[in-house]
Amino acid sequence: MMDTNGTGPDPVDVARRLRPALTKIYVAYFRAAEHSALSGPQLSLLQRLDEFGPSRIRQLAEAEGVRMPTASNTINQLERAGLVSRERALDDRRGVMVQITDLGRQRLELVGEERTKFLAEMLATLDDANLEHISEVTDAIDALANAYTQRPEPRAAL
Secondary structure (H helix, E strand, O other), X not given: OEOOOOOOEOHHHHHHHHHHHHHHHHHHHHXXXXXXXXXXXXXXXXXXXXXXXXXXXXXXXXXXXXXXHHHHHHHHHHHHOOOEEEEXXXXXXXXXXXXXXXXXXXXXXXXXXXXXXXHHHHHXXXXXXXXXXXXXXXXXXXXXXXXXXXXXXXXXXX
């Protein structure tokens, strides 16, 4: 089905077709991830800190779409595990910046490898033609994911 402008596929039609499969993949993927060293929220925060650098908890909460207490709790868990550290912001001594530690980067890499392996096992169940189709749309899926990833505000000096 074409979109209302007649220029391409209708996003609603694509969503109707894609949503059930994404839901099944999501459930299977995160069931396997339950045995991981990091929860989904912990992994997401570590990835954000690794990609964007030190941030205030408020910035992390906004970027992750969670409330401050939720982000703070996740940061506390990560800090107890030695995966993040907190330091006073240089530009505002009342502010606290959170940054990923070397151990946090190591854990992030390890968990990333585990999850890549599991996803590869899922993909290996496909025949060559379907695997090729998935390979061809990988950039589009990445663009969609990036369109919904909020970049945190410019960070204050550490």
